[in-house]
Amino acid sequence: MPVRPCRQGSNVGRQCPTVRSRHIQAIMGDQRDSTLRKHRPMQDIALFSEHLARLIPAVGTGKFADLLVVMLKQMVHCDDATIIVYPGTDLPVIEYFEVPEGSSNSTLGVYVKGAFLLDPFYLAASRDRAFGVFRLSELAPKDFRSSDYYRNWYRNCGYQDECGYLIPIGSEGFLNIALGKNQPRAIFTRRELTILRDIRPTVELLCQQHWADAVTKSPGVNLRGQLHAALNSFGSSLLTERETQVIKLVLHGHSTKTLAEKLSISMETVKLHRKHAYSKLEVSSQAELFYLFLDSLMSAGNYDGGDTLVAYMQSPATHSRND
16 A cells, blocks of 8 residues: 655645654654564563553544554564555545655555555455455455556555555444565565464454544545446446456456456457557556546546546546647
8 A cells, every 4th residue: 555745634644754753763762673573472462561551541642543553563573554544435544654765756645536446455345345464465466466557556655565454443434554564575474464463353442442433424425436436437438348347457456367367368368458448548558547547537526427538538638738
């Protein structure tokens, strides 16, 4: 889940990540010593209890998310953390994020406006109602790292491996706590995943208490449902039914091989459909396709159904870009 910037807004974290990073370092202090990440089971319990003593009183306060991340980073080694709340049927809210050193590019604004629709963690919770602790490899399509979506979008977040919690909040809302490792060839070990799963009941309960009000803030309009409808209809005004199916699966990160398996057609037929679709949409790569979808989606305004490309292609801004 790639999220990065320092900016304020209703769907953005409430504290500049630079300030937050210093705050967390102050909390953690000397606890960053690597020996704490090699603790034995009894030390796991002692460390968890120590953090809970600070975390429980922070439920319902502005310190909770910071202290939660501090605890998780001490229980397992990770380089990055993000907390995303999906309240009811509303758009996602970034409750916690970090900006890696040396990074200046932001993908947070794009993520909350529509890119989240293609996030394997989001799809697992919203479509499959799958909750628990998962690695990206458990949720993403087969050959995900060979796909254009991975190479042109996901890889920009810098993660070598990602795991996270998916926690239900209310009947429709949920929470994603994403943890990432950025070092080359770094992965979450079986032991680290076991620790995260062992403490899951407590983490889940505290998060549900802290973000209980999130489910009461839904706007009454199924905004995420509207975006899903826009994704399902994207390109349908210009493409054949099969080409539309191919484009949708390409956007979700499927490689040519998994596309062929899913649609029960040959890889050569997949390539042909994709070539024709790209030509009709006037794009030459999956990256251009992805941004065409997001641009048309964010330009749709009050979306009321159908292919977002219809209004997008008629807009003066689009004509000026094409001239």
